[in-house]
Amino acid sequence: AQSVTQLGSHVSVSEGALVLLRCNYSSSVPPYLFWYVQYPNQGLQLLLKYTSAATLVKGINGFEAEFKKSETSFHLTKPSAHMSDAAEYFCAVSDSGANSKLTFGKGITLSVRP
Amino acid sequence: EAGVTQFPSHSVIEKGQTVTLRCDPISGHDNLYWYRRVMGKEIKFLLHFVKESKQDESGMPNNRFLAERTGGTYSTLKVQPAELEDSGVYFCATRLAGSGGVNEQFFGPGTRLTVL
Numbered sequence: 001a002q003s004v005t006q007l008g009s010h011v012s013v014s015e016g017a018l019v020l021l022r023c024n025y026s027s028s029v030p031p032y033l034f035w036y037v038q039y040p041n042q043g044l045q046l047l048l049k050y051t052s053a054a055t056l057v058k059g060i061n062g063f064e065a066e067f068k069k070s071e072t073s074f075h076l077t078k079p080s081a082h083m084s085d086a087a088e089y090f091c092a093v094s095d096s097g098a099n100s101k102l103t104f105g106k107g108i109t110l111s112v113r114p
Numbered sequence: 115e116a117g118v119t120q121f122p123s124h125s126v127i128e129k130g131q132t133v134t135l136r137c138d139p140i141s142g143h144d145n146l147y148w149y150r151r152v153m154g155k156e157i158k159f160l161l162h163f164v165k166e167s168k169q170d171e172s173g174m175p176n177n178r179f180l181a182e183r184t185g186g187t188y189s190t191l192k193v194q195p196a197e198l199e200d201s202g203v204y205f206c207a208t209r210l211a212g213s214g215g216v217n218e219q220f221f222g223p224g225t226r227l228t229v230l
Contacts, residue, residue, distance in 0.1 A: 004156075036221070043118070044205065044221035090157065101147065101159040101170065102207075102219060 002027045002093045006105035014113045019078040021108055023065075023091030026072065033074040034092045034102065035065055044090065050074060061085070086112045116140065118208050118222035126228045132194040135225045137206030139188065145209040146189050147219060148181060152202040160204075163189060164211070175200075196229045203227070 003026045013019055025031055032051050036044040048059025055067045061084075065076045074091060090107045094100040119138045127133050139146050148160040160179070161171040165186035174181070178197070183189040193200050203226050207219035 034218075041223070043223040044207075046218060046220075049218060101162055101173070102149075102157075103159070104149075104157040106156045 002031065002095065002103045004091050004093050004103055004105035006091055006108050008108060009106065010109045010111065012111040012113060013081045015083055016080050019063075019076070019081045019085065019110065021076040021089050021091075021110065023074045023076065023105060024072050025074060025091070025093045027093055027095065029095045031093045031095060032100075033065075033067060034094075035059065035063070035074075035076050036090045036092060037087045038090065038107075039087045047076070047089075081110075081112045083112050083114065086110055118206055118220055120204075120206050120222040120225050122225060123223065124226045124228075126230065127196055128230050129198055130195045132192065133196055133227060135191045135193075135204050135227070137189045137191070137208075137222060139206075139208035140220055142210065143208035143220070144186065144211040145219075146183060147207040147209075148189070148191055149205040149207065150202050151205065151224075152199075157205065160191075193227075196227075198229050201227055201229045 005024045034049045035047040037047050038044050047063050048057045050057050050067045058064045063078045088107050088109045091105040092102040094102050121136045144165050146163040149157050151157045159173040162169045163183045166183050180192045203224045205224045206222045209219045
């Protein structure tokens, strides 16, 4: 069985500060890893994904994540937070099967202070 | 290109009533998933269709939930009779077949169900 751990439920940063959202996973097979974002009153939008190619993955809106197998981690970072980054962020894992379901973490809400 | 759409956006019903949620996929997406998020909890998988066939319904909570996908196009999720614990946000997601094995799913905005 696969699982995802996102510690904490809320992170607050100042505008322009580094954003770091942590994600650890558990999987018995090589995983595919995803970060999704949900802005208020919208559906989930894919930020980036790891699919066993490059371990450093760049996504939309300046976000990136690094896959570290030894640490079973896939932390999301952005060098400089913007007010528009305020949203809820979800880390998810699936196996490499073509039809696999996503297993999500609990999500973490990012607030950005002016 | 239109995204995944879900109807209604909100539904408030009383315990014991029936509710039907609808999901319209992105055109050409054979894979359709239903997920649910109960307040304060993680988003959890309910079931997966490939075209009109159920591939995996291991996440369906009980037999009060019935999902259909007639003709492999839109899907409905019926809850009958609804219980208080069914309250939550129901998401639909769809995916192209054979996208190189990469499981990129496109999500709809969700239906918020409140059972009173």
